[in-house]
Amino acid sequence: LVSRSAKPDNTVVRVKDVDIGGNFVMMAGPCAVESYEQMIEAAKAVKKSGAKVLRGGAYKPRSSPYSFQGLEEEGLKILNAVGRETGMVTITEIVSSSHIDKVSQYADILQVGSRNMQNFELLKEIGKSNMPVLLKRGLSSTIEEWLNAAEYIMKEGNPNVILCERGIRTFETYTRNTLDLNAVAAVKNLSHLPVIVDPSHGTGRRDLIAPLSRAAVAVGADGLIIEVHPHPDMALSDGAQSLTPEEFDKVSKEVNKILLAL
Numbered sequence: 445l446v447s448r449s450a451k452p453d454n455t456v457v458r459v460k461d462v463d464i465g466g467n468f469v470m471m472a473g474p475c476a477v478e479s480y481e482q483m484i485e486a487a488k489a490v491k492k493s494g495a496k497v498l499r500g501g502a503y504k505p506r507s508s509p510y511s512f513q514g515l516e517e518e519g520l521k522i523l524n525a526v527g528r529e530t531g532m533v534t535i536t537e538i539v540s541s542s543h544i545d546k547v548s549q550y551a552d553i554l555q556v557g558s559r560n561m562q563n564f565e566l567l568k569e570i571g572k573s574n575m576p577v578l579l580k581r582g583l584s585s586t587i588e589e590w591l592n593a594a595e596y597i598m599k600e601g602n603p604n605v606i607l608c609e610r611g612i613r614t615f616e617t618y619t620r621n622t623l624d625l626n627a628v629a630a631v632k633n634l635s636h637l638p639v640i641v642d643p644s645h646g647t648g649r650r651d652l653i654a655p656l657s658r659a660a661v662a663v664g665a666d667g668l669i670i671e672v673h674p675h676p677d678m679a680l681s682d683g684a685q686s687l688t689p690e691e692f693d694k695v696s697k698e699v700n701k702i703l704l705a706l
C-alpha cells in the first residue's frame with residue numbers, strides 16, 4: 445500500500461486547511477509543552493514566520509527516566525488551547541495505544557516517535573483510527589523497516605500517513621544522529637507518501653539546523669519539523685538543538701528562497 449507502484453500519484457494528507465504533501469509545509473514548536481506561556485509565545489512567533497503546524501510533546505519518551513517526562517494530559521490541553529487560539533494545526537507524540545482516544549481529542553496529527561516505530565500494536569491501533577499520523581523513522585531502522593511500519597498503519601485502513609526522517613544512529617558522535625538525506629530521496633522514489641525532515645533530532649545541534657534545512661528542501665522533502673523555543677537555554681528538553689524564534693525566521697526565509705528557485 446505504501447509503494448509508488450500501488451499508487452503513482454503523490455498522497456496529500458489534508459489536515460483542516462493544511463495539505464501535507466502538497467505545498468511545502470513548515471512544522472515548528474518546542475520539543476515539549478512546558479507551560480501555556482511558553483507555547484503561546486512559541487506559536488505566535490513560528491506562525492508569523494510561516495509555520496502552519498505547531499508541535500509540542502506532552503508525553504516525552506526520554507532516554508533517562510530521571511529527565512522531564514512531559515506534562516501529559518495537562519500538556520495536551522495547553523497544546524489544544526494554543527492551537528485554537530492561533531488557528532494552527534497541532535501535532536503531538538503518542539506513546540501508547542491506550543492513549544489514542546485521548547490524544548486524538550486534543551491534537552490534529554499523531555506523532556509516532558522514533559523509539560516506537562516498531563511498536564506494532566500501537567501502529568495497528570492507529571491504523572484503525574483515521575487520524576493523520578507522522579511516522580518517524582526508528583533510530584536504527586532501515587528504509588525497508590520504516591516503510592513496513594507505514595504499511596502496518598495503512599493495512600488497517602488509515603491512509604493518512606506522513607513519513608519523517610529524523611536521523612539514524614551511526615558511528616559519528618559529533619552530531620546526535622546522522623540525518624539521512626539519501627533516505628529522503630530514496631523514499632520519494634519508493635513511496636507516494638509525503639516525507640518530512642526533522643533536522644533538529646537529525647543533528648542535535650542548533651548550528652546545523654539551517655544548512656540541513658536547506659539541504660532537505662533541495663533533496664525534495666515535503667516539509668520540515670523544527671524545534672523552536674522562546675528561550676532555548678531554559679528548555680526542559682532538547683534546548684541545545686532548539687532554535688530561537690529569530691533563528692527560525694531566518695531558516696524559513698532561506699527555505700522559501702530555495703523553493704522559489706526549484
Ligand code: PEP
Nearest residue numbers: 475557558559580610645
Ligand atoms: C521529538 O520529536 O521530540 C522526539 C522525541 O523525536 P524522536 O522520536 O525523533 O526522537
Ligand code: MN
Nearest residue numbers: 475671681682
Ligand atoms: Mn525533541
